[in-house]
Amino acid sequence: MKQANVTLFHPLQDRICDVLLPSSRIHERIREVAAEISRDYEGREIVLLCVLKGAMMFTADLMRHLEPPVVLDFVAVSSYGSATSTSGVVRIQKDVEEQLAGRHVLVVEDIVDTGLTLHYLLANLRLRNPASLKVCCLLDKPSRRRVEVPVDYLGFAIEDRFVIGYGLDFDEHFRNLGYIGVMEEESA
Ligand code: PRP
Numbered sequence: 365m366k367q368a369n370v371t372l373f374h375p376l377q378d379r380i381c382d383v384l385l386p387s388s389r390i391h392e393r394i395r396e397v398a399a400e401i402s403r404d405y406e407g408r409e410i411v412l413l414c415v416l417k418g419a420m421m422f423t424a425d426l427m428r429h430l431e432p433p434v435v436l437d438f439v440a441v442s443s444y445g446s447a448t449s450t451s452g453v454v455r456i457q458k459d460v461e462e463q464l465a466g467r468h469v470l471v472v473e474d475i476v477d478t479g480l481t482l483h484y485l486l487a488n489l490r491l492r493n494p495a496s497l498k499v500c501c502l503l504d505k506p507s508r509r510r511v512e513v514p515v516d517y518l519g520f521a522i523e524d525r526f527v528i529g530y531g532l533d534f535d536e537h538f539r540n541l542g543y544i545g546v547m548e549e550e551s552a
Contacts (some may be wrong), residue, residue, distance in 0.1 A: 417539065434528050441457060466494070471499045
């Protein structure tokens with residue numbers, strides 16, 4: 365049967381005012397970062413810890429370019445606060461399943477904003493005595509930082525704009541976009 369050619373529009377789709385990072389640029393940078401990580405972890409197994417939900421697409425694309433052995437795990441955290449600002453109080457909603465003691469843990473995040481989420485998560489993970497603990501982040505908004513956090517591997521430093529796509533959401537939408545776009549401020 366012939367499929368109807370129907371395009372579904374999200375009501376806020378026309379508020380995406382700019383493409384910040386096209387898919388090709390994201391994938392090009394991911395290959396560079398993966399090569400750097402592969403060199404640094406040569407001969408060691410990586411416990412790749414994807415921070416849900418935003419980092420899932422980045423993690424999936426990053427890990428297929430990693431050369432060392434990889435064990436994948438997930439953690440889900442939520443921060444209390446309004447839709448656009450975090451309070452710094454973070455709760456683990458889904459904990460890590462792997463034992464981390466003595467292992468090389470690489471946390472994968474989609475974005476570091478205030479740094480509060482990562483700061484809390486790293487403190488929590490350190491208590492489990494990993495052999496090493498590093499961070500790989502696709503996007504960094506340095507102008508928003510409220511607490512210093514180490515970002516060992518970074519995709520892109522960006523300005524303080526409301527970004528969506530490639531795992532990042534607005535009200536849980538747009539995570540499936542293959543590029544990173546910018547939403548108009550009034551809709552964010
Ligand atoms: C985002 C992002 C980081 C955090 C960064 O997660 O994935 O975890 O915010 O913000 P911060 O540096 O100010 O703490 P979000 O709470 O939006 O959840 P999500 O990944 O499920 O979209």
